[in-house]
Amino acid sequence: xxxxxxxxxxxxxxxxxxxxxxxxxxxxxxxxxxxxxxxxxxxxxxxxxxxxxxxxxxxxxxxxxxxxxxxxxxxxxxxxxxxxxxxxxxxxxxxxxxxxxxxxxxxxxxxxxxxxxxxxxxxxxxxxxxxxxxxxxxxxxxxxxxxxxxxxxxxxxxxxxxxxxxxxxxxxxxxxxxxxxxxxxxxxxxxxxxxxxxxxxxxxxxxxxxxxxxxxxxxxxxxxxxxxxxxxxxxxxxxxxxxxxxxxxxxxxxxxxxxxxxxxxxxxxxxxxxxxxxxxxxxxxxxxxxxxxxxxxxxxxxxxxxxxxxxxxxxxxxxxxxxxxxxxxxxxxxxxxxx
Amino acid sequence: xxxxxxxxxxxxxxxxxxxxxxxxxxxxxxxxxxxxxxxxxxxxxxxxxxxxxxxxxxxxxxxxxxxxxxxxxxxxxxxxxxxxxxxxxxxxxxxxxxxxxxxxxxxxxxxxxxxxxxxx
Numbered sequence: 001x002x003x004x005x006x007x008x009x010x011x012x013x014x015x016x017x018x019x020x021x022x023x024x025x026x027x028x029x030x031x032x033x034x035x036x037x038x039x040x041x042x043x044x045x046x047x048x049x050x051x052x053x054x055x056x057x058x059x060x061x062x063x064x065x066x067x068x069x070x071x072x073x074x075x076x077x078x079x080x081x082x083x084x085x086x087x088x089x090x091x092x093x094x095x096x097x098x099x100x101x102x103x104x105x106x107x108x109x110x111x112x113x114x115x116x117x118x119x120x121x122x123x124x125x126x127x128x129x130x131x132x133x134x135x136x137x138x139x140x141x142x143x144x145x146x147x148x149x150x151x152x153x154x155x156x157x158x159x160x161x162x163x164x165x166x167x168x169x170x171x172x173x174x175x176x177x178x179x180x181x182x183x184x185x186x187x188x189x190x191x192x193x194x195x196x197x198x199x200x201x202x203x204x205x206x207x208x209x210x211x212x213x214x215x216x217x218x219x220x221x222x223x224x225x226x227x228x229x230x231x232x233x234x235x236x237x238x239x240x241x242x243x244x245x246x247x248x249x250x251x252x253x254x255x256x257x258x259x260x261x262x263x264x265x266x267x268x269x270x271x272x273x274x275x276x277x278x279x280x281x282x283x284x285x286x287x288x289x290x291x292x293x294x295x296x297x298x299x300x301x302x303x304x305x306x307x308x309x310x311x312x313x314x315x316x317x318x319x320x321x322x323x324x325x326x327x328x329x330x331x332x333x334x335x336x337x338x339x
Numbered sequence: 340x341x342x343x344x345x346x347x348x349x350x351x352x353x354x355x356x357x358x359x360x361x362x363x364x365x366x367x368x369x370x371x372x373x374x375x376x377x378x379x380x381x382x383x384x385x386x387x388x389x390x391x392x393x394x395x396x397x398x399x400x401x402x403x404x405x406x407x408x409x410x411x412x413x414x415x416x417x418x419x420x421x422x423x424x425x426x427x428x429x430x431x432x433x434x435x436x437x438x439x440x441x442x443x444x445x446x447x448x449x450x451x452x453x454x455x456x457x458x459x
Contacts, residue, residue: 320445324442328438331434331435332360335435336363
């Protein structure tokens, strides 16, 4: 008897699990990744002559929960037209009745792999702010991601930052076909729950999910749950580890990070990671605004500074102005003495 | 506050202050009122021009350059007027005057409401 090599077994498994597309428009090229809900393949769009990515439901049978989630994800993505969200080109059914959708093939690496190259604060904040802006856009459109984590953020070859995996996203409001902020949805999850979760469902990733999600209240997770995850992402970018639940551990870890975040940035992270949703930023937009203030050297809502700190920050922010005024005064004094 | 208004106010205040520093020069102390008025008017004109430029063009480096050039030009005109003893205070007037132009140029670029801004 001859044993099959691992390589051969892998190839056989690949061939056996390759989706049979009802259309001949797409030719499957290779598997890219497999998650809990679906598998992603690189494919060639024969009609347009370009490579695309196809996500196929892992459902055992058509119309089961995973299948509905994939369909929901495709609809959410189709509504969210934003540079930080992978555009959906097409969707349809496999020969066996399961759902698939076609999206842009993104070349790059996940933030989990890319983070090591972000060695200074400005570079980290550029990437993080793009993630937060994308999530803010989704919040404005009434959609909560609910599973933000480093492996769900893709950094492209040209620095583009994309938020992936909207499979457990929750639709809060009604959204129209325009898909922009302020728009309203015209349909919800097929089970009527707007997200396919019911009370007691736990969704997300440990270390990145908000306490309310961890306690099984995913169906009520609103924008503050994403704010928590964004805070956890920021924490991870500085410390390399998921956020601890204990606030003292949190402060200790931030203090021990190398380089440690500034007091004001640490306060922003702590505000995001507050256990009570009401104590966090109400939405990702508020977080984005506070981060913009931080970058500009302005006051941030998360940190109450002393008068001395405020003066120091003002001096640093307007140092050119201060130098000009000082130069003027010194010159005037010098002329008075030299006369 | 609109940038041209900010430029006017800042130019007037700094111009008046710049004129008052002449109090430290005994030779011209008797003409202090005329100096302060003249310096304030100079500051107003420089502030208005630099503020108007900042309203039109959003660029710190260009704003600084315009502030410097405009203020230096007007300071030159003032310094060109000979004192009663026939002397010219070129450096004493032009150097601080130019720095005042830089200050106004910087302030009008960094603060105040530009053309594209919306009042909050």
